[in-house]
Amino acid sequence: MSVTAASGFAAAGVVAGLKASGRRDLALVRNLGPLNAAAAVFTTNRCKANPVLWSQQVMQDGVVSAIVLNSGGANCYTGSQGFQVTHATAEAVATELGVSAGDVLVCSTGLIGEQLPLDKLVAGVTTAANALARDAGLGAAEAIMTTDTRAKEAQFRSPNGWTVGGMAKGAGMLAPGLATMLVVVTTDAVLTSGRLDAALRRATRVTFDRLDSDGCMSTNDTVALLASGASGVEPGDEEFALALTAVCRDLAEQLQADAEGASHDIAIEVVNAASEDDAVVVGRAVSRSNLFKAAIFGNDPNWGRVLAAVGTTDAEFDPYGIDVAINGVQVCTSGEPDQPRDLVDLTPRAVHVLIDLHAGDETATILTNDLTHDYVHENSAYAS
Amino acid sequence: MSVTAASGFAAAGVVAGLKASGRRDLALVRNLGPLNAAAAVFTTNRCKANPVLWSQQVMQDGVVSAIVLNSGGANCYTGSQGFQVTHATAEAVATELGVSAGDVLVCSTGLIGEQLPLDKLVAGVTTAANALARDAGLGAAEAIMTTDTRAKEAQFRSPNGWTVGGMAKGAGMLAPGLATMLVVVTTDAVLTSGRLDAALRRATRVTFDRLDSDGCMSTNDTVALLASGASGVEPGDEEFALALTAVCRDLAEQLQADAEGASHDIAIEVVNAASEDDAVVVGRAVSRSNLFKAAIFGNDPNWGRVLAAVGTTDAEFDPYGIDVAINGVQVCTSGEPDQPRDLVDLTPRAVHVLIDLHAGDETATILTNDLTHDYVHENSAYAS
Structure with a gap:
């Protein structure tokens, strides 16, 4: 159900013909109300795609009636023609649904620097509008996939009668500056756009913002949160933020x-940092070390590469007072070898690196991946 | 000849038994005078290896009589025991050559977090001292190799009677913060340590500092410049700096x-930047994009990945006013597609990316490499 788990939403995922593979490539999510409050965060990349430029304008009044998303092309660095395509797509949605184009968010993902075919987009919007359904959340999640191997959905049902659900896509260029990739989260809770915005920024700061798979920030990142109010229940700020954060964390981990x-x-996981920012900076530096990431691929607990990355930061710490543990084995204490690295088992997919800076009591965890032959292969061959 | 191209220097490269491969792993370079002036720059990584901590002390008075370098172990994060090993190595050189240990630079390269065997180092120093020769520059260059596939040497002979020569090693962890890897440059020109220092900083700023192969800064980077004065000729600051820069650039390109x-x-190459710093920041951002680097490996002129990396910087530019050319083909003008990407030929090893920011008249070029299967393989298997 995901993006349609909350009441007051319908979705569709259809084939518009943008992807050479012939798979679903256009998703539409409609907010059926009674509310149409929304919040969104976008990439902090200064090179923003046309749909991001459009959607930032739409968000000015916090009102969103629908969101249309396409894979098969990022519509980034496509100039004024590309912006016209985004605008015309929003107009097509507005016409089909009887809403204002100024209340339609647009998201795109795929190759940068290629024009999207407007005729296929407009026809796809008509097909999607006719297919809108309460049970089509999975189809919508599939339609936004690029090199993703599976659809990503998550939901949280409050015992108090409201629900948060969402869908996401993202496989490469996965190092959000503020938001990551394309994410749509819906809720039937009764909330103003201002309260949605505060909850969304609080949730993304500790979830999508701490995912750094490959250090490459996208031009198209968008996380949108739509509220229908259909549950008739108004949750407290704290309980809603916790639920939203749980859904965002679930999607980020997917x-x-x-x-x-x-x-x-x-x-x-960086612990005992002087500030949360320090912990994030140190974790991110390690997550961006190709040497560390290649070592993990080779099941090599090369903690020297962890400390070499830590040492490039300006965080507060004594360079010779740091401890490092990998998958529970303390391989380095106060900058000297401790347990033998042979004791570390890196055969499981999950790896936990614990860095103790001994400089305070703040902490942060950055999620990343290893650097593999398959990453190189996919990103040297990918052009779709 | 390289490190012994300038008169007044002898060198040796011997087998000390530090490398499992049984290859040369200890190099010694002696300054025979009459001068023993020197300058050096070191890694800006805050996690500095023991030989760097030692050598920074040695450089306080600008006097260096000899430099000893080993591969087979970085002697980094080895604590006080590791520092004692570095100190004892310098003492062994001092005893063999009849100089002060406080005038002996020490450099190490290899795996971080493992102790070096002092007995093998001391025996190797004796062997090397007995093998010192004017024609052993190549052997010394070979002894500092790790995953390097060939020795790196360069020289410049001035028509005015003086010479600059050098050797270098470096294959991974190749993103110097100030200097890169291990480099020893010698000259027989008559120069004070102060003038050597100024020339060295000027040369490294535009050569080693602009090499960013994999974004990973080493803990052991050292570039040392030794002057024997044996030519009896005192060059001008400008002519010496140009010669030194040429030798450093040659080594950096190797x-x-x-x-x-x-x-x-x-x-x-970033041109028309508002400042040289802006040009460096933009070039470095592109050089650290794994997606861009993997695309080049796949001979894919994916200029969208160039602009996505440029957009993460705070350099001065209009995000929609940037031009990009790859190997002479203008693929993007003012942020829109120009020539078809199919026209770009990426089969040659040399790739030239030209980024025009249209924001000023400063320029800088960053040297990098692509991200390949072999890089992943070497860095997931490398533990020697």
């Missing part, structure tokens, strides 16, 4: 688990 | 050409 070519899911 | 697993040598 993105990590399906990252292009990865054979390990690595959690880099 | 490091790039032999980078682990690389199949392309990529020059990212």
Whole structure:
């Protein structure tokens, strides 16, 4: 159910003919109300795709009636022609659904620098509008996949009568600056756009923002949160933020688990940092070390590569007072070898790297993946 | 001849038994004078190896009589025992050559977090001291190799009677913060340590500092410059800096050409930047995009990945006013597709990416490599 788990939403995933594979490539999600409040966060990449430029304008008033998403092309660096395609897509949705084009979010994903065929998009919108259904959440989640190998869905049902559900896509270019890839989360809770915005920023800061699969920030990242109010229940800020964060974390972990070519899911937990920012900076530096990531692929607990990455940061720590444990084995204490690295078992897919900075009491965990032959293969051959 | 191309220097490269392969693994370079002036730059990684901590002390007075270098172990994160090994190695050199241990630089390269065997090092120093010769520059260059596939040497002979020569090693962890890997440059020009230092910083800033093969900064990077004064000629600052820069650039390009697993040598030239710093930041961002690097491996001129990386920087530019050319084909003008990407030929090893920011008149070129299966293989299997 995912994006249609909450009441007040219908979705569709159809074949518009944008993907050479002939698979579903256009998704539509409609908010049936009674509310149409929304919040969204976008990539912080300065090179933003046309749908991001459009959707930022749509979000000005916090009102969203529908969101249309396509795979098969990012519509980024396609100039004014590309912006016209985005605008015309929103207009097509508006016409089909009888809403304002200014209340239609647009998201695109795929290759940068190629024009999308407007005729196929418009025809696809008509097909999707006619296919809108309460049980079509999975089809919509499938329609936004690119190199993803499986659809990503998550939901949370509150005992108080409201629900949060969502879908996501993302496989490469997976290092969000604010949001990651395309994510749509819906709820039937009664909330204003201002409260949705606060909850969404709180949730993405500790979920999608801490996923750094390959260090490459997309031009199209969008996370949209739509509220229908159909449950008639108004949750408290705290309970809603916790539910939303749980759904976002679930989706972020699904993105990590399906990252292009990865054979390990690595959690880099930095503890006893002087600040949360320091913990994030240190974790991110390790997550971006190709040497560390290649070592994990080779099941090599090369903790020297962890510390070499930590040492490039300006976080507060004594370079010779750091401890490192990998999958529960303390391989380095105060910057000196401790337990033999042979004791570390890296055969499971899940890897836990614990870095103790001994500089305070803040913590953060960055999620990343290893650097594999399959990653190189997919990203040297991928052009669709 | 390389490190012994300049008069007043002798060198040796011997087998100390540190490498499992049984190859040469200890190099010694002696300055025979009459001068013993020197300058050096070291890694800016805060996690510095023991030989770097030692050598920074040695450089305080700008006097260096000899430099000893070993492969087979980085002596980094080995604690006080590791520092004692570095100190004892310098003492052994001092005893053999009749110089002060405080005038002996020590460099190490190899795996982090393993102790070096002091007995083998001391015996190797004795062997090397007895083998010192004017024609042993190549043997010394071979002794500092790790995953390098060939020795790196360069020289410049001034028509005015003085010479600059050098050797280098470096294959992985190749993204210097100030200097890269192990480099020893010698000259017989008559220069003070202060003038050597100024020339060295000027040369490394535009050569080793602009090499970013894999984004990973080493804990052991050292570039040392020794002057014997044996030519009796005192060059001007400008002519010496130009000669030194030429030798450093030659060595940096050799490091790039032999980078682990690389199949392309990529020059990212950023032009019309508002400042030189902006040009460097933009070039470095592109050089660290795994997606861009994997595309080049696949001979795919994916310029969208170039702009997606540019967009993550805070350099001054209009995101929609950037031009990109790859190997002479203008694939993007003002952020829109220009020439078809099929026209780009990426089969040669050399790749030139030209990024025009249209924001000023400063320029910089960053040298990098592609991301290949061989890079992943070498760095998932490498533990020697």
